[in-house]
Amino acid sequence: MEERWILQLCHGYSGPFLDVARQYAVLFRDTPYKVLTVYLTGKADERARIESASDEVVFLDYSSRAIRGLKIGAVRTVGKIAAGRNCALVIAHRFKPIYVACLGTKLPVIGVHHAFGDYDRPQRRGFARLFRKRLGLLGVSDAVRDDLRGRLPGWPPERIETLHNRLDVEAARARLASREDARAALGLPQGVPVVANVGRLHPDKDQATLIEGFAKALPRLPADTLLTIAGSGPLESGLKALAQTLGIAGRVRFLGQVPDARRYFRAFDLFVLSSDHEPFGMVLLEAMAAGVPVMATDCGGAPEIVTDPARLFPLRDAAALASKLDAFFTAAPDAGDDLARLARQFSDEAARRRFFALPMARRELSV
Secondary structure: OOOEEEEEEEOOOOOOHHHHHHHHHHHHOOOOEEEEEEEEEOOOOHHHHHHOOOOEEEEEEEOOHHHOOOOHHHHHHHHHHHHOOOEEEEEEEOHHHHHHHHHHOOOOEEEEEOOOOOOOOHHHHHHHHHOOOOEEEEEOOHHHHHHHHHHOOOOOHHHEEEOOOOEOHHHHHHOOOOHHHHHHHHOOOOOOOEEEEEOOOOHHHOHHHHHHHHHHHHHHOOOOOEEEEEOOOOOHHHHHHHHHHOOOHHHEEEEEOOOOHHHHHHHOOEEEEOOOOOOOOHHHHHHHHOOOOEEEEOOOOHHHOOOOHHHEEOOOOHHHHHHHHHHHHHOOOOOHHHHHHHHHHOEHHHHHHHHHHOHHHHHHOOO
């Protein structure tokens, strides 16, 4: 019998998208299907090839300019790749790869959306309507799914569904440094409570509210409690100035950009995501895998991960965050429940069960 293939199309492998490619490739492990992952941008890279977890990887190395506008070259190249295989389906991440997949092939396409607002433009909505008979859409959270449904009214609900981002839990835990080694690597003292945030220093991440909330809570927190912020970005000087103005500069550690920061999450006692409408919040899963309790804003995709109201606070509400921090350190919850839910809802195996139960997958695939 001729081999059957899933063609996975990605813009590139930078940032989180290498792991995104892995997440979708491993859906087909131990099935009759092989996975060919194609990166539109980016030079051939052995690490990317291995971590894509695919049967074959192709690096097209287009420039960003080449895949603007009509993307004719990419459309033709992907069309040739698809024609040379017995492909059952294309999985395309973000709008540009969805565009290329729809125009370059006659295959059914599942488009995965990782952000809000991908169909704000009328031209994109029109494009999706043109191909909707063979196009299904997935949001990485219910929040993103609902945004898609709101932008594309009239689509059957089963054509716009949710498949949460997920984690290879065992692999993530195997990479973790011990608490002592993690603190040493980050330059943190061993015996003090640490509240942490990891992310770009950007308005969307709203570390300013985190600093303000921490300052308000600090008089009631355990002695020597520190706030650590790992990441770089345009707001770094302003955030440092804010900590100075609030009189807590000595209790806030700016760690800068930490390579592979998730290895060191056991250094923390609490992880706080203060983001403005995070589409999902992968960093929350990484903290949960390390056994670290998590807290987040009650907007975007975060409440789908952090379901305990005691660990959710309103966006930009520093006073509410301060109250939650105080309550957390008064009676810190057991992170064991988070680990169990991680395996139950946000693991590769949980995603595989969910994916093959989706009508858009059942219609095209036989597993």
